[in-house]
Amino acid sequence: MRFGPLxxxxxxxxxxxxxxxxxxxxxxxxxxxxxxxxxxxxxTYVGTASLVSTEIGIITYMYxxxxxxxxxxxxxxxxxxxxxxxxxxGRTGFVITPLREMQVMTVPEYLERRYGRxxxxxxxxMMAFGGSLNLGIFPIIEARYLTITAGIPPRFVAWTMAAxxxxxxxxxxxxxxxxxxxxxxxxxxxxxGGMLIVxxxxxxxxxxxxxxxxxxxxxxxxGFDPFADLGVGPAFIxxxxxxxxxxMTVWQSAAMRAFSARDAATGRRVFRLTSVLFLxxxxxPMAWGIAALALFFARAAPLAxxxxxxxxxxxxxxxxxxxxxxxxxLDEGRLEVLLPRVDRLETLAQADGSEPQAQRARxxxxxxxxxxxxxxxxTLIPGGWRGLVMAGMLAASVSTYAGYFLGWSxxxxxxVVSPLLGRELxxxxxxxxxxxxxxxxxxxxxxxxxxxxxxxxAYFYLQVTANLFMAPTLLTIVLGLYWRRASxxxxxxxxxxxxxxxxxxxxxGAGLSVGAAGNLSWGLAFLGxxxxxxxxxxxxxxxxxxxxx
Amino acid sequence: MSWLTLWAIVFYAAVAxxxxxxxxxxxxxxxxxxxxxxxxxxxxxxxxPPLPPA
Numbered sequence: 001m002r003f004g005p006l007x008x009x010x011x012x013x014x015x016x017x018x019x020x021x022x023x024x025x026x027x028x029x030x031x032x033x034x035x036x037x038x039x040x041x042x043x044t045y046v047g048t049a050s051l052v053s054t055e056i057g058i059i060t061y062m063y064x065x066x067x068x069x070x071x072x073x074x075x076x077x078x079x080x081x082x083x084x085x086x087x088x089x090g091r092t093g094f095v096i097t098p099l100r101e102m103q104v105m106t107v108p109e110y111l112e113r114r115y116g117r118x119x120x121x122x123x124x125x126m127m128a129f130g131g132s133l134n135l136g137i138f139p140i141i142e143a144r145y146l147t148i149t150a151g152i153p154p155r156f157v158a159w160t161m162a163a164x165x166x167x168x169x170x171x172x173x174x175x176x177x178x179x180x181x182x183x184x185x186x187x188x189x190x191x192x193g194g195m196l197i198v199x200x201x202x203x204x205x206x207x208x209x210x211x212x213x214x215x216x217x218x219x220x221x222x223g224f225d226p227f228a229d230l231g232v233g234p235a236f237i238x239x240x241x242x243x244x245x246x247x248m249t250v251w252q253s254a255a256m257r258a259f260s261a262r263d264a265a266t267g268r269r270v271f272r273l274t275s276v277l278f279l280x281x282x283x284x285p286m287a288w289g290i291a292a293l294a295l296f297f298a299r300a301a302p303l304a305x306x307x308x309x310x311x312x313x314x315x316x317x318x319x320x321x322x323x324x325x326x327x328x329x330l331d332e333g334r335l336e337v338l339l340p341r342v343d344r345l346e347t348l349a350q351a352d353g354s355e356p357q358a359q360r361a362r363x364x365x366x367x368x369x370x371x372x373x374x375x376x377x378x379t380l381i382p383g384g385w386r387g388l389v390m391a392g393m394l395a396a397s398v399s400t401y402a403g404y405f406l407g408w409s410x411x412x413x414x415x416v417v418s419p420l421l422g423r424e425l426x427x428x429x430x431x432x433x434x435x436x437x438x439x440x441x442x443x444x445x446x447x448x449x450x451x452x453x454x455x456x457x458a459y460f461y462l463q464v465t466a467n468l469f470m471a472p473t474l475l476t477i478v479l480g481l482y483w484r485r486a487s488x489x490x491x492x493x494x495x496x497x498x499x500x501x502x503x504x505x506x507x508x509g510a511g512l513s514v515g516a517a518g519n520l521s522w523g524l525a526f527l528g529x530x531x532x533x534x535x536x537x538x539x540x541x542x543x544x545x546x547x548x549x
Numbered sequence: 550m551s552w553l554t555l556w557a558i559v560f561y562a563a564v565a566x567x568x569x570x571x572x573x574x575x576x577x578x579x580x581x582x583x584x585x586x587x588x589x590x591x592x593x594x595x596x597x598p599p600l601p602p603a
Contacts, residue, residue, distance in 0.1 A: 043581030192571035280567030
């Protein structure tokens with residue numbers, strides 16, 4: 001269970017190597033184009049490594065494992081949607097090819113060409129806002145993983161996260177996309193190794209039959225059929241398809257890989273290869289979550305209740321026990337004590353029709369689900385191997401910070417600050433502005449992660465914050481490319497209405513479900529774009545052809 | 550086909566394809582990084598402006 005000196009040596013060496021390589025790449029950066037899109041020289045395999053390592057962080061493992069822990073195998077449907085959408089984008093070049101051919105460096109840059117500067121700035125603001133909120137909870141969730149698996153005392157966790165952020169900040173600010181590409185290659189190798197080690201441990205110690213048995217026994221009839229399960233219905237699946245289409249095409253850190261590719265064909269190949277890895281990105285950590293469910297339920301002792309105890313009295317007793325002992329037991333990793341109690345409380349509350357108690361039990365289960373996978377890793381992985389797994393996790397974490405820092409700071413500096421200045425900056429000025437933005441973004445993230453409390457599962461928070469701008473951005477780009485009448489008024493209405501629905505989910509007490517918020521965001525954004533454009537039509541000649549000429 | 554069979558196929562296919570594509574990335578990615586850096590070094594030697602100070 002202890003994280004030994006050998007484990008520390010492996011983990012620290014991997015970080016030092018990453019920084020050293022990242023800093024060496026800095027020498028070759030000469031222009032803003034080198035800095036943001038690596039001189040558009042990225043090949044297929046290194047592009048795949050870069051895209052995947054940016055989109056896999058410790059937080060990805062945490063929320064995917066939590067989703068698997070809560071929803072069982074039904075969660076896998078997200079992996080199938082991901083591979084289908086990513087492969088389709090890679091096959092057709094939908095949106096990414098026209099944008100790559102226009103040689104833009106950020107997504108809102110196209111919006112200025114199509115709708116004017118005001119739309120670019122608005123889109124940039126929305127992206128910067130949603131992207132920063134999205135990134136803002138990464139450190140606090142990842143800190144929990146590090147506390148559990150490396151045994152870092154809680155009082156040092158904030159410092160550890162600060163150190164990781166600073167490492168990413170250092171080489172990203174100096175070397176930009178070029179540093180990212182080379183470090184992402186090393187980081188990808190480490191994270192892939194780490195993922196395969198944890199998966200092998202799950203299969204050898206718990207086994208597929210142990211995992212299926214746990215879902216069958218402990219999810220009360222849920223966990224296999226995504227359509228029948230609560231929360232994974234047709235509305236959820238529709239929203240996921242739309243969200244993934246947007247993610248693959250207009251999410252800045254993903255789109256930047258297409259912009260950095262040698263040519264449009266390379267960009268499409270990157271997405272086709274990535275589709276396979278994105279299936280693993282979803283399904284593998286979800287399976288870890290299911291393995292954690294199996295591990296801790298298998299260790300649990302049967303609950304003993306006093307003879308003749310009425311259900312209401314039992315519910316009250318369990319509630320009192322959990323109120324007093326939940327937090328300390330969770331911090332000690334005694335999930336085998338907590339799980340049967342939370343499970344029983346939920347069963348009793350549902351039978352009694354007590355919705356507040358059932359909600360409380362579900363919230364406690366969500367909390368357990370978030371830390372179950374790290375506790376399982378700390379339990380199952382032997383010394384030495386644990387260092388390798390940690391190196392993989394740290395690589396995943398740092399590469400994600402670096403990729404997102406560059407992505408969102410590019411949007412803030414190029415699409416918000418620079419246009420508002422009203423004059424063209426020099427190469428040196430653009431680089432300085434982007435670097436300063438990265439520093440400011442890092443500071444914001446550290447503060448936000450300390451003050452904000454996430455409503456519901458992290459998975460949904462992340463997707464809803466992304467949806468703040470993804471629906472409007474994708475719609476304005478697609479209709480901008482293929483509908484002549486799409487206008488600036490339509491685009492502005494689209495952004496405002498699309499963001500409003502997602503914001504309603506984030507406001508505590510608004511009571512909007514995640515699926516409803518997601519679909520509402522798409523519906524309102526579409527309505528806004530169409531109505532605004534019909535009210536005051538645009539006069540683009542032949543949009544797609546004119547822009548790519 | 551039952552849901553359980555489908556999920557077993559999806560899981561093992563995901564792990565196997567992840568391992569295979571990762572191996573391809575590890576092998577061929579190294580050459581691409583070298584090529585990108587050689588390209589940029591050659592362009593820099595050709596008289597492009599140096600990196601502004603941080």
